[in-house]
Amino acid sequence: MVKAVMFDLDGTLLDRDASIQKFIEYQYERLKHLLSHIPKESYIARFIELDNRGYVWKDTVYKQMVKEFAIIGITWENLLEDYMNYFHKSCVPFPYLVWLLEELKRKSLKLGMITNGKGQFQMRSIKALGIEGYFDTILISEWEGMSKPDPWLFQRALDQLHVLANESVFVGDHPINDVQAARNAGMKTIWKKDAIYESADADFVIEELKEIPGIIETLQQQ
Known part of the structure; x- marks a missing residue:
């Protein structure tokens, strides 16, 4: 029984795959004024790759993103905070x-x-x-x-x-x-x-x- x-x-x-795709597109569009030197497709693809389907925490992911893409307008801490605050709005x-x-x-x-x-x-x-x-x-x-x-x-x-x-x-x-x-x-x-x-x-x-x-x-x- x-x-x-x-x-x-x-x-x-x-x-989660659909949710992450939706979120990272949303993040790029909201922060485009700080990320415009990075092609949208590259930003999205690299995030998804580094995320490893959620098995890599996002502090590590965003530290690597900031380093690789030479992001200077926003810190990895701010990107992580954005993820924490906005991911739930993209849940599928x-x-x-x-x-x-x-x-x-x-x-x-x-x-x-x-x-x-x-x-x-x-x-x-x-x-x-x-x-x-x-x-x-x-x-x-x-x-x-x-x-x-x-x-x-x-x-x-x-x-x-x-x-x-x-x-x-x-x-x-x-x-x-x-x-x-x-x-x-x-x-x-x-x-x-x-x-x-x-x-x-x-x-x-x-x-x-x-x-x-x-x-x-x-x-x-x-």
Whole structure:
């Protein structure tokens, strides 16, 4: 019997690639008077490359950008502050996000989220997507003092939801931090396919969020 479904954020509920593309274009346009010596396409492409899909924090990214592009009108600290203050305005959800959460709540399932990242930054993104109220618990690594794939982070979420691991399903896009970690914690797993990873050792594989209710229904009948 499934009693809870938990999710990763970036790459699972939040389309981070689309969000980053939207943000960095927005940043360039807003700060064009300070960045006009840099071709827009070059600024965007280099940021995305250095960002490494979120696995490089932005202080490192902007320090390198300022150095490479000889940016003198604005400091890397100011660019980082701009990122912190404006990224949430560019958040793009994956299709069917709100529909999915409403479907799961309609089935009286408890919902949780476990995400790595900075606390206030991630919470701004969650609120920008308009989904905070659907979740019974949200764990963000900075605030919890531990990061995925640490199994204790998953156990903490289970404890807060008052469910057992074998009563829970975890949905994520990262084969190690999400899928393997959740399996190690004893949970059923759903891998949301990501083109940069060849495979993941998950119980189920999906292309889109709309596939999840059907999987939950299948598990309920087992």
